[in-house]
Structure formats: structure tokens, C-alpha cells
Amino acid sequence: MASLNTFGSIMTYAIELEARLHNYYHQAGNLDRAKIADKNRSKLERVRRENVTEIKLEPIDGLDEANYDFDLSDTSAEGQQRVESMAARFYADVAPKMNVREAERMLNRVGKQHAQFAEE
Amino acid sequence: MVEKLKNYIGGEWVDSSATEYTPVVNPATCEVIAEVPDSPAADVDAAVSAAKEAFWEWRTTPVLSRAQYMYRLKALLEERFEEISRTIVEENGKTIDEARGEARRGIESVDFAMAVPSLMQGYKTEDISSGIDETAERQPLGVFAAITPFNFPMMVPLWFLPTAITTGNTFLVKPSPQTPLSMQLLYELLDELDLPEGVVNLVHGGIPASTAVMEHPDVVGVSFVGSSAVAKIVYETCAKHGKRVQAQGGAKNYIAVMPDANMEASIVNILGSAYGCAGQRCLAGSVVVAVGDAYDKLQEELKDRAAKLRVGMGLEETTQMGTVISESARERIEGMIEEGLKEGAELVLDGRGVKVEGFEKGSFVGPTILGGVKKDMTVAQEEIFGPVLSMIKVDSFDEAVEVINNSRYGNAASIFTSNGRYAREFKYRVQAGNIGINIGVAAAQASFPFGGQKDSFFGDLHGQGPDSIDFYTDRKVLIERWY
CATH class of the missing domain: 3.40.309.10 (Aldehyde Dehydrogenase; Chain A, domain 2)
Known part of the structure; x- marks a missing residue:
């Protein structure tokens, strides 16, 4: 597992996570959620592209992919809830570590959505 | 077989007349990823001739139309953003985040150039004497060139090219032979814009090409970024040949x-x-x-x-x-x-x-x-x-x-x-x-001039911001009286 130690590694992990969730919900037959995940991926890609600020690229400590163990084989309702809880935790952990406001805001927004889905 | 890079002259990709090619090396792998021509003065002359020929048609193209090309360039840069960033990494060795940051800052210079219709406005005072009005208006000057370094192979050329051409000049880039691939990619995008032939030109090479740019009688100004020792030579050579020059040097x-x-x-x-x-x-x-x-x-x-x-x-x-x-x-x-x-x-x-x-x-x-x-x-x-x-x-x-x-x-x-x-x-x-x-990297955003003093800068008008409008235009004064 790799460390989430840069702006790009965090944003890319989030982008790839949403792509994985898109496939996961397709498999689960939950097409609404699949569509939302794809939209999130696209928004996060835009944020990574538009808000990387070279003068504020600073090392980030204390985050690792290993802390986020997504079980994407279980497509049951309980499985989906666990995935959403894990996603919410990931976004809650990484958003405050970003020193770029737009990125922090988008990660928070997507995280809140996952937290909401986890409670549904 | 690695690609032998071509020059872009008069709206076409053309083989250099160089006899020597230099390998372009990926510094992380030491693999040769392309070969860049050591273009001779003849190639520079061909590019400058194309730019000179294009100047009048381009200069008379309405500024709003010129600015439209920048909107389209921005769209293409956004679309190919990841590819651009990865190209920067492959030829320069910096991190992908840094390359994305560089590409972003380059795009900010394109954003700045979109505002040229406002930024190059002149000014007028009525009745400077009875019944006499005086106007200062900005006009483009002709063929400009940029000689650019390896460390920001996409961003630095974009400090200059967008503003230079949107103000109505034609342009030639001579990038670093160590990192020519970003410019190769940028010119592929510029080619897609269908600019009039000769408005933008690219000549690869080293010292012979740079010298030819600095000494060419039809180049009216040169923007340079590199070491202080070379910046001073560029400043002196361009001044000797009657050109405008902004030469950014090294730093400590x-x-x-x-x-x-x-x-x-x-x-x-x-x-x-x-x-x-x-x-x-x-x-x-x-x-x-x-x-x-x-x-x-x-x-x-x-x-x-x-x-x-x-x-x-x-x-x-x-x-x-x-x-x-x-x-x-x-x-x-x-x-x-x-x-x-x-x-x-x-x-x-x-x-x-x-x-x-x-x-x-x-x-x-x-x-x-x-x-x-x-x-x-x-x-x-x-x-x-x-x-x-x-x-x-x-x-x-x-x-x-x-x-x-x-x-x-x-x-x-x-x-x-x-x-x-x-x-x-x-x-x-x-x-x-x-x-x-409380800022470690005091990098001026595109709408501010990139400062520099003492041996870090030779010239008076800096790159970026309002200085760049001044550098790429002349102010013509009109004094008028009507009977």
C-alpha cells in the first residue's frame, strides 16, 4: 500500500475510488449511485486539474491507503453501507490535510454525500 | 527508433536542415526518448521570414478575433492537461504534481492573454491645447522570439507566446534542447487552432539557433530565461542588434x-x-x-x-x-x-x-x-x-x-x-x-510581472503582467487638430 503524501496522490486516490465505486454500483444494479460516483470522479478530476497550485505543493503526513480497506465484492445492502462508511471516513481524513481550499471543499462535499448514503 | 523532432515553420512541420541531432534523455530512466535537431541559422531565418510575412495580416486581424484563439487554446490545454503534465515529467524529471502545477500556471498566462482586448487599450486627452487632442495607442511591433529553459518547458514559453501574439505580433520559440517535447506538444495544439500560417513558429536547437535569433535583423525583441551568464550575453547581443530584450537570469x-x-x-x-x-x-x-x-x-x-x-x-x-x-x-x-x-x-x-x-x-x-x-x-x-x-x-x-x-x-x-x-x-x-x-516560493501569478533585480534580470520590462503588454507593444502618440 502506498502513502497518501502529496496533493496528487490524494486526489488521484479519490478519483480512482469514485471510478471503482461506479463499477461497484453498476455490478450491484444501483445505477443512480453509479451515476453519482461517475459525476464525483469527473468533479474531482476537474479540481485536481484546476487547483494544483505549484507554490503551495507541500509534503503531507499521516495518511496511507492501507487505512482504507474497501470490500467491493459484497454488493448487499449492508456491504454498500460499509463501503459508504469507509468512503466517508476517507474523505473526512484527507480533506483537512489539503492546503488548497477548492480541493478541501470538494473532498468535504463528496465525503458528506458518502456519509449521507451510509446512513440511508 | 526514436522520433527525430521537426521544426514548425509557416504553419507546417518541416525537417530541420541540421546535420547534428542531440538525444533527449528521460532523466529518471536515462532512456533516449527523442532526438532534437541542432538547427542552423538557415532554419531560424526561414522561421523569421514566415513570421515576418504573416505579421501584417495578423496585425490587422481584429484584437477580439485574436483573443478568440486563446479561448480555443485554453480549451485544448485543458483537454490534454494530463498528457501535457506527463510529457513534462518524462523530459524534465519533476513530479507529476509539479508538472500539473506548471501546466496550470501556463494556462493562467493564456487566461491573461484573453484580456488583451482590454489590456492593450490606449488613452486620450482632449484639449491638450485649444482644439487639439492627444491620443496614445498601442501597436504591435513585428516578430518576437523566446529562448526558453529546461526547468519549466511548458510554463515559460506560455509566459510569452500568448500575450505576444494576442497583441498582434508573430512569434518564434527556441526551446531548450534538453526538454523540447513540451513545445512539440504545444505546437501540435497551436496547429489545431488554424492560426494564419507563420504566426507561431518553433525552431529546435542550441547555441547556433539562439545566436541566429539574437542577431536576426527582422526579430524586434527577445524574451529569455536561463542562467545569469547567458542572460547577460543575450541582453548585450540583443541590445547590440537593436532589439527589445527581457533576460531573466539565475538566482540565489x-x-x-x-x-x-x-x-x-x-x-x-x-x-x-x-x-x-x-x-x-x-x-x-x-x-x-x-x-x-x-x-x-x-x-x-x-x-x-x-x-x-x-x-x-x-x-x-x-x-x-x-x-x-x-x-x-x-x-x-x-x-x-x-x-x-x-x-x-x-x-x-x-x-x-x-x-x-x-x-x-x-x-x-x-x-x-x-x-x-x-x-x-x-x-x-x-x-x-x-x-x-x-x-x-x-x-x-x-x-x-x-x-x-x-x-x-x-x-x-x-x-x-x-x-x-x-x-x-x-x-x-x-x-x-x-x-x-511567510511564503517559500514567491512566484508571481500571470497578471503580475515576474520580478528580478541585480544579476537575476537584464532589461527593464519583466515577463508576465502589465509589463508584458508594454514589452510586446509600442505606444504611438497621435496629436490632432481639425479645422
Whole structure:
């Protein structure tokens, strides 16, 4: 597992996570959620592209992919809830570590959505 | 078989008439990824002729239409953003985040050029004498050229080209032969815009091509970024040949840290400044001047944090510091570290001999810290252009300013403090063109001029911002009376 130690590694992990969730919900037959995940991926890609600020690229400590163990084989309702809880935790952990406001805001927004889905 | 790069002249990709080609090397793998022609003066002459021929039609194209090309260029740059960023990494060795940041800053210069219809407006005063009105209007001048460096192969050409052509000039880029692929890609995008043939031209090469640009009678102005030694030659040669010139040179950027600074924030900023782009940027913090008690804590913390930076292949998202540009750069940087040690500096953190698994041939130098540096040592005075941070201890703010102003360079300087008076005094007294207050990399955004003083800049109008409008236009004065 790799460390989430840069702006790009965090944003890319989030982008790839949403792509994985898109496939996961397709498999689960939950097409609404699949569509939302794809939209999130696209928004996060835009944020990574538009808000990387070279003068504020600073090392980030204390985050690792290993802390986020997504079980994407279980497509049951309980499985989906666990995935959403894990996603919410990931976004809650990484958003405050970003020193770029737009990125922090988008990660928070997507995280809140996952937290909401986890409670549904 | 690697690609032999072509020049772009008069709206077409054409073979160079060069007899020699130079390999373009990926500094992380040492693989040859292309071959770049050492274009002779004849190729430059062909490009300038095409640009000269295109000038009148382009100059008479309405400025709003010229600006529209910038909107389309921006769209293409956004669409190919990741490809551009990866190309920068492959030829330069910086991290993918840094490459994305570079591409973004390049796009910001395109954004700036979109505003040229407003920015190049003139001004008028009625009745400067009875019944006489006076107007100053901006006009483009002709063929401009840019000679650009390896460290920001996409961003630096974009500082110049968008504003130059949107103000109505035609243009020629001669990029660094070490990193020509970003420009190859940019010109593929420019080709898609269907600009009139000859408005933008690209000639690859080294000294012969650069000399031909500087001496060509039909080139009206040159923008240059590179080392101070070459910037001075460019300035003198262009002046001798009657051209406008803005020549940005090298740097030795000092970072003063006061005991009252927010140490945690300062350390993170200093790390980014010293080791971002492996120290190969003209705004890299190179010398920390720590005042009083700040020194010991800073040195210890910087050592711990710098040692943890992940050095590696730039395309891996978790890499925090990439390569330097070449093996010869690595040898030169390591030689300067050695020189610092011989002059009495203390080796706090040694980045020499770093090997990265899977990229054993890569040109890596790890984060290095030299402590106990004195202000007259070579490592405190000369540009290293690598990930080497020298640390000087001084007793007072005044002494810090004296050390900084002792440098022959004046590109950037920063202070970390929570005291507004020190911040103001620093800004007021320090002889550098870009000042950072609690900012490690004082990089001007596209709508501000990129400053530079002393041996860091030769010329009077800087790149970027309003200065660039002045550089690429002339003000013609009209005095009129009607009977």
C-alpha cells in the first residue's frame, strides 16, 4: 500500500475510488449511485486539474491507503453501507490535510454525500 | 527508433536542415526518448521570414478575433492537461504534481492573454491645447522570439507566446534542447487552432539557433530565461542588434527565519521551496538565514523532514521529489556540495549517491542540508540549481538583511515572521524582485510581472503582467487638430 503524501496522490486516490465505486454500483444494479460516483470522479478530476497550485505543493503526513480497506465484492445492502462508511471516513481524513481550499471543499462535499448514503 | 523532432515553420512541420541531432534523455530512466535537431541559422531565418510575412495580416486581424484563439487554446490545454503534465515529467524529471502545477500556471498566462482586448487599450486627452487632442495607442511591433529553459518547458514559453501574439505580433520559440517535447506538444495544439500560417513558429536547437535569433535583423525583441551568464550575453547581443530584450537570469534565493515565526508552517514552506522541482527553479529557496534561536530548531526539524521526502520517478503520485535534469547536472551539484564541505560547511543531510529502486540509472540527488555556512562561502553565493539547502546563522534581523543584500543575485527572498514590522522592513530593504512574506516560493501569478533585480534580470520590462503588454507593444502618440 502506498502513502497518501502529496496533493496528487490524494486526489488521484479519490478519483480512482469514485471510478471503482461506479463499477461497484453498476455490478450491484444501483445505477443512480453509479451515476453519482461517475459525476464525483469527473468533479474531482476537474479540481485536481484546476487547483494544483505549484507554490503551495507541500509534503503531507499521516495518511496511507492501507487505512482504507474497501470490500467491493459484497454488493448487499449492508456491504454498500460499509463501503459508504469507509468512503466517508476517507474523505473526512484527507480533506483537512489539503492546503488548497477548492480541493478541501470538494473532498468535504463528496465525503458528506458518502456519509449521507451510509446512513440511508 | 526514436522520433527525430521537426521544426514548425509557416504553419507546417518541416525537417530541420541540421546535420547534428542531440538525444533527449528521460532523466529518471536515462532512456533516449527523442532526438532534437541542432538547427542552423538557415532554419531560424526561414522561421523569421514566415513570421515576418504573416505579421501584417495578423496585425490587422481584429484584437477580439485574436483573443478568440486563446479561448480555443485554453480549451485544448485543458483537454490534454494530463498528457501535457506527463510529457513534462518524462523530459524534465519533476513530479507529476509539479508538472500539473506548471501546466496550470501556463494556462493562467493564456487566461491573461484573453484580456488583451482590454489590456492593450490606449488613452486620450482632449484639449491638450485649444482644439487639439492627444491620443496614445498601442501597436504591435513585428516578430518576437523566446529562448526558453529546461526547468519549466511548458510554463515559460506560455509566459510569452500568448500575450505576444494576442497583441498582434508573430512569434518564434527556441526551446531548450534538453526538454523540447513540451513545445512539440504545444505546437501540435497551436496547429489545431488554424492560426494564419507563420504566426507561431518553433525552431529546435542550441547555441547556433539562439545566436541566429539574437542577431536576426527582422526579430524586434527577445524574451529569455536561463542562467545569469547567458542572460547577460543575450541582453548585450540583443541590445547590440537593436532589439527589445527581457533576460531573466539565475538566482540565489534567501529565506530569513525570525525566532517569532510560526515554525511548523515555516518548515513545511521551506521544504517545498528548497526541494520542489529538485531545487531546479529560479525561485527555489537556497539559503536559510536563521536569526538567533531559530537556527537550531530549524536545522533539526528540516533535517528530519527532508530525510523523509520520498525521492523517485516523477510519474508515481507518491513521489515528493524527482530527478535533476541530467547526469552532468547531478555531477555538478554533487561537486558543489563537496566544495561547500571543503570550505568548512557541516554536512547535516547528505543527498549524494541516492539510488531509487527500479530507476538505478536515474539522475537523482536527495535532499541535502549544509549547516554552519558562512555568507562568503561558494554555496552561499553561487547558484547550485539542485536540492541543496545551506543554513546560515545570524544574530539579528539587520544582519540577515545584510547577508541577503550581499548576494549578486536578486530574484527572490522570503521572510518567515509573525512581526509586521520585520515583514515591512524586509520588503522595503531587501534587493530582490519577488518578496515572500511567510511564503517559500514567491512566484508571481500571470497578471503580475515576474520580478528580478541585480544579476537575476537584464532589461527593464519583466515577463508576465502589465509589463508584458508594454514589452510586446509600442505606444504611438497621435496629436490632432481639425479645422
